[in-house]
Amino acid sequence: MKIKIKAFASVREAFGFDEKELTVSEGIAVKDIVRQITKSYQPARDREMTLLYSINEEYCQDDALLSEGDRLAIFPPVSGG
């Protein structure tokens, strides 16, 4: 199935992309996708960043499962205001 991944701020810079489409197996969890991404992006793994996740603009935990067409976002702790 296809999902969309977005990355923001320091995570975006570490991953080297702000948005991409990925083809993944049905029922995959957020953490599996993150593991796959950080494997190919050495700098991200080295930083040992705290990561936050959202699916379709709602916060989720890293064991949340993804469905076809979902928008997964990965980002560092927020610092707005």
Place this chain on the structure above:
Amino acid sequence: MKIKIKAFASVREAFGFDEKELTVSEGIAVKDIVRQITKSYQPARDREMTLLYSINEEYCQDDALLSEGDRLAIFPPVSGG
């Protein structure tokens, strides 16, 4: 000795004056002056108002003593803001 008395808001209306000079005996206390005023101003006594006092623009209790030239103010609980 001479002192100046000011009255504000509902107290001013009850007393019927906003400022007047009074000749009083040396070392008189605030409460003695108030007793004297409320005696001659029947409406004020009837209302049984809570009164606050200041001498020379600083809050004081009703047993505070007055000196020549002092400015005594008598007023109800404040309601600004």
Place this chain on the structure above:
Amino acid sequence: MMRSCQKATGWPYSRPSAADKRNSMISIVLQQEAIDTSCIIGETGTDADGAVVSFIGRVRSSSRGKTVLTMEYETYGEMARKQLQKIVEEATARWSLTDCTVVHRYGSVAIGEASIVIAAASPHRDEAFQAVRFIIDTVKDKVPIWKKEFYSDGSSWINGKE
């Protein structure tokens, strides 16, 4: 510290104080004219301040079930300024404000108009929030100002806190 937006109206009041020595700015104004709220809030704070908290007290159209047509504020000017200065100096020292302005009106104030504006600036937000809350609470408790509400069928002094 006289600011451009206060030059036209009001009564800027300042005197040497403990706060001034630490380069804090304090402005206390009692005025009969309408308050230029935007100007006061907009001019409070410096580049070192991350937070500006403000409180605007406005005259409400209803009070304890009655329709208010207008409000009259009476003040004991000399004492009110002294008390306000004392309150703001205490807040400035306690919460390390860099800048604080309080403007209170007297005389007739129309419904919806501001009767008081308080603006405080500090590097971090917690201080400014606490200071503004302290100032408005203490003003309502200590500063010799009284309001009289006018209704279609009479008027009433408000004595003490509602």
Place this chain on the structure above:
Amino acid sequence: MMRSCQKATGWPYSRPSAADKRNSMISIVLQQEAIDTSCIIGETGTDADGAVVSFIGRVRSSSRGKTVLTMEYETYGEMARKQLQKIVEEATARWSLTDCTVVHRYGSVAIGEASIVIAAASPHRDEAFQAVRFIIDTVKDKVPIWKKEFYSDGSSWINGKE
């Protein structure tokens, strides 16, 4: 509820909500342009409101000992608006606000400029104070916006609360 001062800039966002049913007004805006602070604060509140409390968050010239030249805010727009709406709806319901506006900037924000403005109106002051404090604290905790500080010798993302 579109207000005159927001027509020119920004991105007014509103949808039917529990709050709307009680005749509360909620405005959430994310914008790249400078925030017209005065206009937002001045237009918040009705004749029934005795209190308007506002918070202005500004970019500081120094941060943890370093001189900041400028600040860049990145936002996950769709999610930030959803989160802001949720936070303001919760505050509006919890403290019975009649009117609440939150404007947050993104992109480059200069020193001294406002990055966020929150204004809340309520009949009595306690509610407005508590609501504004809750909103800024929750925004800093939950809304997907990140800032990057630029210094003379580099830049740094700020992750999480300072």
